Amino acid sequence: MTLGQSLTVALLGLDGQIVTVEVDIADGLPAYVLLGLPDAALTESRDRVRSALVNCSENWPNRKVTVSLSPAWLPKSGSSFDLPIAIALLAAQQVFPMERSRDVLYLGELALDGHIRGVRGVLPSLIAAYKSGIRTAVVPWANRVEARLMSEMTIIPMEHLGSLLRWLRTGERQENLEMDLALPADESVFDFSDLAGQDRARLAAEVAAVGGHHLLLMGPPGAGKTMIAQRLPGILPALTREESLEVTAIHSIAGGLSARSPLASDAPFVAPHHSATRVAMVGGGSHTIKPGACSLAHRGVLFVDEAPECDSGVLDSLRQPLESGSITIARAIGSVSYPARFLLVLAANPCPCGKFSGRGRNCTCTSQQVRRYLSKLSGPLMDRIDLRVQVEPLSRVELSKPELGETSAAIQRRVISARTTAAHRFINEPWSLNSEIPSRALRNSYQPERAAMNFLHTELDREHITARGLHKVMRTAWSIADLSGHIRPSIDDTRLAYSLREGHGS
């Protein structure tokens, strides 16, 4: 009896499970059996592994080969099992000594000539392996930078099956140059200095960044809504190391990491097209549950342009992540949760034809059409929007001003300073952003000044806002107070917060 073994990881969402690949070669008619609930890509692995082995001048056994992927109840998918299956098969044929291969994790897809191809989800797989006590991993060359983020593990990037076998037999391998993980200062393409005028929108973006308040930009096409949204991640604080790993793990599964600098250090910006489906927005899929736009925007900005053109079911699906900060997708194969805590920016035209602004004489929409269009944004989704801004086209005077607008760096400094003030205030609380203050805490411990509360209560009595709206204005007032350096929100801070929520005035 010859039994070979190797270790790898199966991912369900961000969570990985250690999988033991066992290969048994027995007497009998040549056959190949793969057990352990493989998906289509995995089932095809047999031919890839066979070609790779043969082309590396290794033997493909002409007997009965049984490959078992354990645990047997867990469905397995993807092509990253090619390499561990090949290694287990070779181990069963005792082609190399076992010492180096014990307790080593293998990940990689095999090309027909024996090259080891990159796969998705390397970082989360390594995190799972580390948690199970594994300290050494063989990964594809293409994933080496991502893998090296797990600095606590010994990472062995391999380009070809042949070189891997040489290492297993002799311990020799090409010494790699130390990877310098210090990334080049990210030259951000988008800066607020590109934007002329639009003072109110800039203010709203800054307040949104300080407190994590969701934002709606309304205005005719070409006024600058997209420009503002694109520049919002640039004024958010850079990601902490932990947030970086989180974001990198999610993007790794989605396959969106760049080979050069995979560690995401800036807040992500995700802008799904308004024709995106529900699955594209929140994640899903039939065999593998992939993260959707909401999760890709985790710790960053999700920009939904032309929001009234979106399917209302898709807009509705945003409610779960906005409420809880994560998405849970249940399928037959299991239930997966991805984090999804993002800053939502919605943009909308004033009407379907876009021309209902200024004097509105060119607008061809009936009032019914305008009403139906804008009502797509009503209800529970709009309730979560704290800031509403009209973005109007620039006047000639504003466009011709020679001075650049304030830079993103300058705005970001203020945002970081305000966020630090808030963090100090909430040092004993389980939340850290103003938008997260629960209503009860707002009433008990975090009330604005007396005059400000009187103003708000008057508006409440006049039925100009609801109680929920009142709380939202209070949270925004705190962000404005943090920016102004006030200990508590003043009446002016509160009036500004109120007018930003209502969306009128300038």
Added chain:
Amino acid sequence: MNILEARAILFSSIEGGSTFWTREIEDHGPIEVVRKLRARAYDPIRFEKIIAKVFTTEPSTVLAEIASCGCQFITPEDVQWPSRLNDLSAMPIGLIVKGSIDALQLPSLAIVGTRNPTNYGVRVAGDFAAGFVDREWAIVSGGAYGIDAAAHRGALVAEGVTIAVLAAGIDVNYPGGHAHLFAEIAETGALVSEVMPGVRAIPARFLIRNRLIAALSCATLVVEAAFRSGSLRTARDAAELMRPVMAIPGPITSPTSEGCHRLIGERAAEVVTSVADAVEFVASYK
């Protein structure tokens, strides 16, 4: 057949807003007009539908249908008929009223405007409604989304009387979202309709209905209106009736104020910027 029965037949057969039929009824009286219709004395092709309806309509059925909705049918012969309506060249044949008929006699301000107002318009409409209600006036409007609803609500909040002139049958509740509002209005004020119960709202009926709003009230105020808003029609109707017409200005960058600015620019409406202004203007208007 008596006058009331004749009017019932004509009311259910003829669409409102026709100067021809108004003149016929004025010249010959309703009973005679019914008789002439049944004698085919009118153009059979042009009035084919009306003639067919007149033949098959039983006045008792019409009156019973109206009564079963909890409404009353009033005609120009009634003491309670609002005399301001008589200024119309296309006076209604009759009116179905749910609620207080006396409310129609009160001095009233019509507040009209766009169905898609900004928060500014909603607030101003509500404030003016409340302001005039405080001065014992009633508020007349069309029961539509937007400015109309804001005006009705403003009046109700100030515990005043408001009248909604509907474009559909009195039991149809158009728009559907205002079913509750209409019920509230009918408690202290009135719902008015110029069509039979069950009749649906169609675009043409809105314009016909607007003249009633203009005529029933002593003055008309346009709060916010887009360039092509139907409420501009109501303002013109009011002007034609020699009633005071007022408009609220707004930012020139706001398309919902463009219609008001048009009225003001064409001197078709007076600019008012406060309830006091409006009261003074109406009082001094001759």
